[in-house]
Amino acid sequence: MIETPGLLPTENLFPIFVDAMFTKNFLLIMFLGLCSYVGLTTNSDTSKGMSMAVTFVMTMSAILTWPIYHYLLSPASIIGKDLTFLRTICFILIIASFVQLVEFIIRRFSPPLYKSLGIYLPLIATNCAVLGVVLMNIQEGYTYGASIIYAFAAGLGYSWVMLATAALREKLIMRNVDLFSGFIGAFFAATMVALIIVSYFSMVKL
């Protein structure tokens, strides 16, 4: 019998946080959301906007999808039928409609923010990092609290890698290192940043 995980976190939150931010970083270790990473890190302003938008959408979709999965789709839910095969389709619909809603709200209440985030918001609906976060939450069987923390930390992990790479690439492009303006440069920069994480956390055991 499958039991629904509780609402309040019973897990140790520190390892979850560090995992999502560093050791299982979404961009560099799990390879999720690379399209935006390669495309947007040539400029630190756009990557800042994208990071903020992704972190927000990730946290909000974790808040929305956890109850839907555990109270409607899972066999332990109030319906009592195994509807877990519908999870992918449900999550993608929830994320897409939520992104649409966020777009309307931001456009209505904060035009300057909309202007800076505007073009990235629709992109987030098909960003695999967001779908990845909600699927990981289900797969790991986190409680509600832990899943929100995990999603927020994953967003922070996404952000710092975006900003670090953008800083690296922007500087190199400014120095006319031509290689770093294209896709190839993005991957070389990613290699450097990923090596830092992997080698640091292979020495430092938490």
Added chain:
Amino acid sequence: MAKKSFVGEIIRGIIKDNPVFVLVLGLCPVLAVSTSFANALGMAMAFTFVMLGSNIFVSLLRKQIPPGVRIPIFILIICTFVTMIDMMLEAFLPPMYEALGIFVPLIVVNCIVIGRAEAFANRNPVLPSIADGIGISIGFAAALILLGTIREILGTGALKLMMLWSKEGELGFYPLSDIPGFSFVPNPITFPIEPATVMVTPPGAFLTIAALMLLFKIMSDRKRMKQLRKEGYEI
């Protein structure tokens, strides 16, 4: 669009529109599951199923889909096939299902599949769409398997060639040497190099794809230079 032959469409998908090296789309699964030859093969098969299914159905429904809501409809069609392959893998190939993890459900948001639905299948009849699906899938599979092979050889110093096969009624990925007719293939094939573990870790994936892209760029640049010299430019 000009009329093209079935084979021509397939070849265009493999070379001119190669999804990974030319269009630079759908990189997440390419980098994540290319740790070994077998994983790359499994992912390539799952991707081919989704790509073909989505291209066929989008192309069949192209006159019924209202342009305003086409993207959500594409996603629903793709999602149906992803759910199907997800359940099939879970039922028939549990080890592969474990190894691919969340990357099977994530084919839904793979830019290649949506991109081809939008750019090709929505505008073309069924037969060219099937050809496009086959070509793009082969191009994707080739990139994935190339990356997987390189990383496995450099990272472990050996290569295990695996194949989908049913042995004693058990469907699964078995070494090529276990399959009748291929027993001459050594298992695993070893190479006289010092294994560099970094190649099977995430930075290795980035390094391999960067090096491969650089290689392809140099090759295409050389070709263009040759072309220009032939036309009489001094370079």
